[in-house]
Amino acid sequence: MLYFLAYEQINDLLNALRTLGYTCMGPQVQDGTIVFDELNHAAQLPWGVHDMQKPGYYRLQQSEKKEAFAWANGPQAIKPLLFKPKESLWRVQKNDDGKLIFKEIMPDHKPVALIGARSCDLAAMAIQDKTLLKDKFIDKQYQWHREHLFVIAVNCSYSGGNCFCVSTQTGPKATSGYDLALTEVDKGFVVDIGSDKGRNLITTLKCIPATETNSRQADTRTAQAASMQTKRMPKNNSRELRNILMNHLDHPRWHEVAERCLSCGNCTAVCPTCFCHHQTETPVAQGDGSVHAREWDSCFTQGHSYIHGQVVRDTTEKRYKQWLTHKLGTWWDQFDTSGCVGCGRCVTWCPVGIDLTEEMAAIAGESNVVTDKKKGPHDD
Amino acid sequence: MESRKPRIAIHKFTSCDGCQLAFLHLGEDLLELSEKVDIVHFVEMGPINPLAKVDVAYIEGSISTPDEKERIQHIRANSRYVITIGACATSGGIQALRNFANTKEWMKAIYATPDTIATLETSTAISAHIKVDFEIYGCPVNSQQILASLLSLLHQTTPTASRDKVCLECKRLGYACVMVTKGEPCMGPVTQTGCGALCPSLGRGCYACYGPAENTNTTSFAKWLSSLGLSDEEIARRFLFIQNNAPAFKEEGIKLKGKNKHD
Numbered sequence: 278m279l280y281f282l283a284y285e286q287i288n289d290l291l292n293a294l295r296t297l298g299y300t301c302m303g304p305q306v307q308d309g310t311i312v313f314d315e316l317n318h319a320a321q322l323p324w325g326v327h328d329m330q331k332p333g334y335y336r337l338q339q340s341e342k343k344e345a346f347a348w349a350n351g352p353q354a355i356k357p358l359l360f361k362p363k364e365s366l367w368r369v370q371k372n373d374d375g376k377l378i379f380k381e382i383m384p385d386h387k388p389v390a391l392i393g394a395r396s397c398d399l400a401a402m403a404i405q406d407k408t409l410l411k412d413k414f415i416d417k418q419y420q421w422h423r424e425h426l427f428v429i430a431v432n433c434s435y436s437g438g439n440c441f442c443v444s445t446q447t448g449p450k451a452t453s454g455y456d457l458a459l460t461e462v463d464k465g466f467v468v469d470i471g472s473d474k475g476r477n478l479i480t481t482l483k484c485i486p487a488t489e490t491n492s493r494q495a496d497t498r499t500a501q502a503a504s505m506q507t508k509r510m511p512k513n514n515s516r517e518l519r520n521i522l523m524n525h526l527d528h529p530r531w532h533e534v535a536e537r538c539l540s541c542g543n544c545t546a547v548c549p550t551c552f553c554h555h556q557t558e559t560p561v562a563q564g565d566g567s568v569h570a571r572e573w574d575s576c577f578t579q580g581h582s583y584i585h586g587q588v589v590r591d592t593t594e595k596r597y598k599q600w601l602t603h604k605l606g607t608w609w610d611q612f613d614t615s616g617c618v619g620c621g622r623c624v625t626w627c628p629v630g631i632d633l634t635e636e637m638a639a640i641a642g643e644s645n646v647v648t649d650k651k652k653g654p655h656d657d
Numbered sequence: 658m659e660s661r662k663p664r665i666a667i668h669k670f671t672s673c674d675g676c677q678l679a680f681l682h683l684g685e686d687l688l689e690l691s692e693k694v695d696i697v698h699f700v701e702m703g704p705i706n707p708l709a710k711v712d713v714a715y716i717e718g719s720i721s722t723p724d725e726k727e728r729i730q731h732i733r734a735n736s737r738y739v740i741t742i743g744a745c746a747t748s749g750g751i752q753a754l755r756n757f758a759n760t761k762e763w764m765k766a767i768y769a770t771p772d773t774i775a776t777l778e779t780s781t782a783i784s785a786h787i788k789v790d791f792e793i794y795g796c797p798v799n800s801q802q803i804l805a806s807l808l809s810l811l812h813q814t815t816p817t818a819s820r821d822k823v824c825l826e827c828k829r830l831g832y833a834c835v836m837v838t839k840g841e842p843c844m845g846p847v848t849q850t851g852c853g854a855l856c857p858s859l860g861r862g863c864y865a866c867y868g869p870a871e872n873t874n875t876t877s878f879a880k881w882l883s884s885l886g887l888s889d890e891e892i893a894r895r896f897l898f899i900q901n902n903a904p905a906f907k908e909e910g911i912k913l914k915g916k917n918k919h920d
């Protein structure tokens with residue numbers, strides 16, 4: 278059963294979550310982007326804000342229409358909350374007998390309620406779970422954040438210029454991984470329940486059932502988001518693309534893209550599925566010890582392939598090839614899925630506007646442009 | 658032999674004194690440190706003993722006079738480890754811009770009696786003169802890098818430094834990219850990290866004070882800056898700035914300047 282949450286009830290929702298002990302994190306405009314930060318009041322939401330995204334380009338625009346979620350993803354969403362950019366793992370200290378004592382450092386803060394997670398990011402979260410919570414190789418800190426997360430998804434009613442989740446089958450409507458999923462319609466949201474935690478919250482808020490008109494409008498909005506997408510991943514991001522890549526490791530396009538690529542790692546930092554990290558050891562001035570932390574790394578750094586005194590991937594060509602033959606290729610062998618969820622972030626936030634769908638089109642010989650499209654607001 | 662605290666010296670060559678301040682900025686940590694080491698030469702703080710034999714010598718500044726050329730040799734001979742700090746010491750500093758000019762003519766134009774001034778034609782990095790054990794980049798360097806280098810040595814481990822691009826740190830810290838959101842030229846994608854993405858944190862572009870990162874693609878980056886509307890001259894100036902004598906920047910800067918002349 279679907280419910281209706283009026284715009285006026287957003288603050289009640291935030292209050293209810295706070296009463297349950299959560300810190301609410303939600304989208305808001307900061308420094309010209311939409312970021313997730315502590316959300317205390319509905320007025321902080323990006324009302325009427327739209328984004329213009331092109332390769333290497335991101336701008337916000339204000340419109341008269343008062344919608345809270347008529348924008349596509351900004352640089353980050355779920356990833357930095359669960360797989361932190363830098364997280365301390367343990368402390369080691371010498372005791373009075375000179376023996377080394379290791380002490381685990383676990384997160385210690387309020388659980389987080391995330392408002393506004395998109396479908397692509399939930400798909401990415403499921404993929405990160407596969408890597409960081411796999412069998413006995415569990416990242417304890419990630420697990421803690423994951424278990425303390427309440428997810429309120431928002432189904433997209435608008436796609437950005439670099440979105441291509443339709444072709445990767447990861448959106449624009451969230452199918453799992455949420456406690457509640459909202460779709461913005463006139464005057465509020467249609468609410469779908471994804472868990473018992475979510476149901477309890479909706480009961481507390483005394484939400485009324487959604488009308489037929491509400492749900493029809495929600496479907497139209499989701500369909501509108503899908504129809505706005507102009508980009509696609511060749512071969513629909515399938516295993517076939519994997520095979521093509523693995524059979525074209527010497528394709529000249531790898532060399533051409535490496536001439537443009539800065540090997541800066543922005544793409545991997547914003548990618549919601551990238552999980553590579555390195556570990557650092559920082560000696561502390563007080564006492565005799567150090568703190569061990571894990572920190573986002575990237576296949577575009579030299580440290581990533583430094584083995585036995587040698588940097589194995591010493592050129593940008595090798596690094597760029599590693600990024601995509603893993604993400605779109607051997608990721609299938611490891612995790613039985615592609616590592617791309619079509620969020621388009623790596624395209625927008627690449628400082629020189631490299632578009633992976635275009636690179637894949639060149640290698641796979643299939644277009645990355647969706648044909649027969651109605652014009653979207655970001656097309657002109 | 659009686660065990661003693663490791664001895665530290667901080668020497669100055671051609672520079673602005675700003676990097677040494679990174680020690681003083683350590684505050685409480687400096688007090689902790691002074692329990693563990695003897696600072697035997699550090700003019701800015703008080704102790705003066707330039708010829709002392711030490712375990713670690715930190716060097717600020719570039720070599721730009723005949724006297725400095727000699728002095729650095731003595732320091733090397735007197736020190737177990739030599740660590741250079743800052744743009745001047747690691748690449749020659751802003752004053753290396755003189756390397757592009759005719760020193761004699763400049764001297765004549767500026768000073769009444771240029772013959773009384775002993776200076777070299779160039780300003781160069783310390784590593785161009787002696788073996789350097791570890792380099793800390795930046796203009797100025799930050800205190801945490803200094804502290805980490807010394808603590809590592811005290812723990813008998815090799816100090817480490819990342820030569821990754823500023824961008825990675827910028828993203829880890831969650832700053833809005835000024836290039837992508839504002840079209841503001843930012844040198845982050847070719848500059849090495851260490852500053853904590855200070856400039857982007859304040860909404861402005863990085864000006865490359867930490868010098869080139871590893872594996873830079875200055876040519877592609879220069880092309881992108883030109884598509885943002887910068888002239889070749891403006892781009893060249895961004896490379897030929899504080900780190901003008903660092904090979905990757907020098908090469909690209911000269912290339913762009915040459916291009917400009919032919920246009």
Ligand code: SF4
Pocket residue numbers: 544547548549550604616617618619620621622623624633
């Ligand atoms: S590869 Fe790019 S488009 Fe795909 S999930 Fe990662 S950031 Fe998004």
Ligand code: SF4
Pocket residue numbers: 537538539540541542543544545577626627628629630631
């Ligand atoms: S593809 Fe773009 S974002 Fe990724 S490393 Fe290359 S230049 Fe940087």
Ligand code: SF4
Pocket residue numbers: 543628823824825827828832833834835836837843844845846854857862863
């Ligand atoms: S602001 Fe500069 S340093 Fe930060 S990501 Fe953008 S280009 Fe890189």
